[in-house]
Amino acid sequence: MGALVSTNRSEAVLPEEEAQYLTFMLGGEMFAIGILGIKEILEYGHLTNVPLMPAFVRGVINLRGAVVPVVDLSARFGRQTSGVTRRSCIVIIEADSQDGTQDVGLMVDAVSAVLEIPGGEIEPAPSFGARIRSDFISGMAKVAGKFVIVLNVDRVLSVDEMAMLSEVGAEQTAAPA
Secondary structure (H helix, E strand, C coil), rough: CCCCEEECCCCCCCCEEEEEEEEEEEEEEEEEEEEHHHEEEEEECCCCCCCCCCEEEEEEEEECCCCEEEHHHHHHHCCCCCCCCCCCCCEEEEEEEEEEEEEEEEECCCEEEEEEEEHHHHHHHCCCCCCCCCEEEEEEEEECCCCEECCHHHHHHHHHHHHHHHHHHHHHHCCCC
16 A cells, blocks of 8 residues: 555634635535645555444554554445445544543545645535534535535544444344244
8 A cells, every 4th residue: 555645733713714625525425625634545455344433434444563453434425335446545644542642544535735824715614504513514615606615523432432332232232033
């Protein structure tokens, strides 16, 4: 798996300043995440399946000796699992948890571009109409006359929430019918 992009997290950008966002496709829709939390982007490669994980956890990868879980973002949003194509990528993100930070991979259909979006071009998240949980959306950016959904990565990749869902799935599997 070759690294395509590598960045380091730094201090937050003020709302009215321009910030850089990585845009990517998922199920024909464009999404964006702040580039400051992205560590790198990898070509999709071999994943090791882990039993008793929620459907949205595709497996784990070995990233320079560290075990990194890979989340199928489409399945995390309650949609069908993503199919693997030539353009499928894994975006490595630093996710916050009670125990500090953990690297988590996001499986996306295709990475599009890094865009600079002024804070004034990002509208508040809609309270209805989106096909994903509203707490997963931090805003809607206007880019070239179209809306791009800006994700709240800390909510989408809440390590604690995903661990809880994993435990519930394991209990349901272990419970007698």
